[in-house]
Amino acid sequence: MAFPSAPSALWSVSLLTVLFAAAVHSNIVYDDDPLQPVTSDETVSVGGTVTLTCRVAESDNSSLQWSNTAQQTLYFGEKRALRDNRIQLHRSTPTELSITIADVQLSDEGEYTCSIFTMPVRTARATVTVLGVPGKPQISGFENAVPEGDKVTLTCTSTGSKPPARLRWYRGDEELEGRPNVVEPVPDDPTYNVSSELTLTVSSSDDNAFITCAVDHPSLAPGDKRSEQALRVLFSPKVQIQPESDLPREGEKFSLRCLGDANPEPTSYIWEKKDGELPSLAKAEGAVLHFSMLNKSDNGIYLCHADNGIGNGQGEYVLLVQDDAVNIPDPTAMSTSSGVDHAVIGGVVAVIVFILLCLLIVLGRYLIRHKGTYLTHEAKGSDDAPDADTAIINAEGGHSGAEDKKEYFI
Structure with a gap:
């Protein structure tokens, strides 16, 4: 077996080291390298438009180029390289190359x-993440009305989401707790189908209530995609009795109406009087009990039984007949009479006070004009009379000068 010589092996190692260094250099962003391209990752929904921007701090007149995931050149400077009308040039300057993909x-x-394309070539990568928009959710599992107290299981399904969507359940504004979402990948497709189940024990308050399934996904605004399912619940009547008047009076006509809140509506009504029979002047016509003329003997508790085939309900009303309106004193007339009496008394008192004031004024003026007028008599020589008889005689003789002794005091 032949081995390469030492110089040849050393040269090969050196060549690999240089190539590796060049490759590593092309993927490292140097903050102090003004020619290193800078890009950013982008996220876009299916059907949307994304903008890819590449910038350098300075230009040495080298051209910028964008390539796709298959390393096909999209734009080289201002020149289109790939014939795809979805891809358009957004901006091209010596320091920037921006393109859009619609x-x-x-x-x-x-x-x-x-x-x-500098020496060496510098590159930067931008990852485009595409969101699969989920389809409108579909609710299944409910077709016909169910009796009160039964359980209902609803299933909500949404397809085509990427990443997998999250399904939420609501009754009005209240969020309900469903089973954990089941996520299934779509064969030969990067999207997912998601489903969720909700089980409810229904009551009469759920009749005509709307259950909502909403899709939560980064490609959607809250509430963008949702579906509603109206519930129909069968329940027995809840009965109330409504009087024609709140003040039933003796001798008047009167009626009671039986109101049955139920699904379905009540089909039969039965009226009775507690601890007795219905009055002879009372007539039941379905949901209404008529009284042709009320009497005090009609007082008592009246019962209405309503049945709708699912069940029956009972309501009661206490009838208390008031006195005939003719025999009740008119409070308005009493008030008017009382007012008249008070007016007459007030007038008489005023006249008396006026007369007394007038008398006082007249008497006062008279007394003022005649106040202090009197006569004084001085009996001439009375002091010198030896006895009483002589003094009296002297006093009588002094009457002639009485006019000279008048004094006036005012």
């Missing part, structure tokens, strides 16, 4: 290479 397909996913 109507992106799953096959467009992969690494794209930007090269600048």
Whole structure:
């Protein structure tokens, strides 16, 4: 067996080392190398448009080039190299080369290479990730109405997602907990089919309720793709009795209506009076009990039984007949009469007060005009009279000068 000589083996090792260094150099981005191309990874949904941009800090007049995943040249500077009308030139300058790919397909996913033909050749890679847009979810497993208390299992399925979508269940705004999503890869295709199951024990409140299955995926905005399924639940009547008036009066007509919330609607109604028979003037017509003329003897508890074939329900109403409106004093008339009485009394009091004031004024004026007028008599010589009789005689004689002794006080 012949072995290569030592110089020949050394030369081969040196050549491999240089080639490896050149290859490694082409994939390393040097921050201080102004001619090293810079790119960025991009994510796009199927059917969308992606822009690939390659830049260098400085230009030495070398051309930039974009190549696809199969290393086919797409653009060399401003020149198109591959005849694919989906690929267009976006911008070309000495330091930038940008291209767009429209109507992106799953096959467009992969690494794209930007090269600048310097010595050595410098390259940069951009990974394009293509999202498979999931289809609208389909809900199955519910066809006919089910009785209250039964369990319902719904299945939601969405196809064509990449990466696998996540399915969520809702009743109104409330999120429901379903079984874990089942993910199945599609043969000969990079997409996935996803399914989820939801099991509910239904009640009467679920009748006509909408159960929603929504797709959660990076290619979609929240709520973009969802489906709804209306539930139909069979349940027995829930009965209420509605009176025609809140104030039934003696002697008036009156009626009670039986309301049955049920699915299906009640088909039969039975009226009865608790602890007794229906009054002779009461007549039942289906859901309505008519009273042609109320009487105090009609007071009591009335029952309505409604049946819809699924079950039956019962409601009750306490009837309390009020007095006849004719025998009840009119509060308005009483109020009016009371008001009139108070007005009359007030008028009389006012007249009396006025008369008293007038009398006081007149009396006051009279007293003011005659106040302090009187006469004083001085009995001349009365002080010198020896006895009482003489003094009296002297006083009578002094009347002639009485006019001279008047005094006025005001």
